Amino acid sequence: MGFSIIDGPEIETEYNNFTGLNIPLEHPSREAFDTFYLKDYSKMLLRSHTSPAQVRVMKERKPPLAVVVPGRVYRPDAVDASHSFMFHQIEGFMVDEGIKFSDLKGLLETFAKAVFGNDIKMRFRPHFFPFTEPSAEVDISCIICKGKGCSVCGRKGWLEILGSGLIHPNVFKHVGIDAKKYTGFAFGMGVERIAMLKYGINDIRLFFENDLRFLRQF
Ligand SMILES: [Zn+2]
Numbered sequence: 001m002g003f004s005i006i007d008g009p010e011i012e013t014e015y016n017n018f019t020g021l022n023i024p025l026e027h028p029s030r031e032a033f034d035t036f037y038l039k040d041y042s043k044m045l046l047r048s049h050t051s052p053a054q055v056r057v058m059k060e061r062k063p064p065l066a067v068v069v070p071g072r073v074y075r076p077d078a079v080d081a082s083h084s085f086m087f088h089q090i091e092g093f094m095v096d097e098g099i100k101f102s103d104l105k106g107l108l109e110t111f112a113k114a115v116f117g118n119d120i121k122m123r124f125r126p127h128f129f130p131f132t133e134p135s136a137e138v139d140i141s142c143i144i145c146k147g148k149g150c151s152v153c154g155r156k157g158w159l160e161i162l163g164s165g166l167i168h169p170n171v172f173k174h175v176g177i178d179a180k181k182y183t184g185f186a187f188g189m190g191v192e193r194i195a196m197l198k199y200g201i202n203d204i205r206l207f208f209e210n211d212l213r214f215l216r217q218f
Pocket of ligand 1 (some may be wrong): 117143144145146147148149150151152153154155157158
């Protein structure tokens with residue numbers, strides 16, 4: 001689809017991780033991104049999502065932009081079957097004149113069907129993210145029960161796979177892109193979560209325990 005693959009640093013500035021993404025320092029939405037700060041550099045932290053790469057790329061390059069950013073992210077979560085203090089995300093975003101929500105939907109539907117099969121259904125569910133407006137979480141019909149409802153999908157028939165939305169004008173303002181001229185979309189997903197759903201893996205710790213028997217089965 002023509003997306004460039006770009007790396008961002010795992011040690012980030014507070015500005016790129018929060019403020020530049022329309023998450024003000026005192027805003028309660030920051031609590032959803034509980035963060036490891038570096039002791040000796042209080043304005044530096046381990047990035048809690050891959051979205052800071054949006055700020056970096058949009059400051060350095062002019063639209064049109066189509067970029068994906070895979071990489072490690074860190075959050076001070078207690079380790080259990082569904083949480084890890086380190087996991088992987090893939091961020092994606094596109095910026096140009098005339099980018100619409102339907103462009104996002106078409107892209108994500110192509111992705112979801114390529115990964116989970118042509119017979120899945122996909123839906124957008126309204127949500128809040130500080131850096132997109134409007135924002136939506138994306139669900140696919142449950143791959144186990146085909147939407148009837150089972151223990152994997154919590155009887156809902158749907159599985160959440162990622163978050164997405166149209167890039168908030170305040171993000172464009174922070175990076176110096178004219179929000180009257182350009183629009184864009186962004187999405188972000190957990191790599192382990194996608195793999196767990198696709199392969200029916202019930203414990204995220206398996207990815208990081210270095211048991212090669214687990215990794216070789218794929
Ligand atoms: Zn189900």
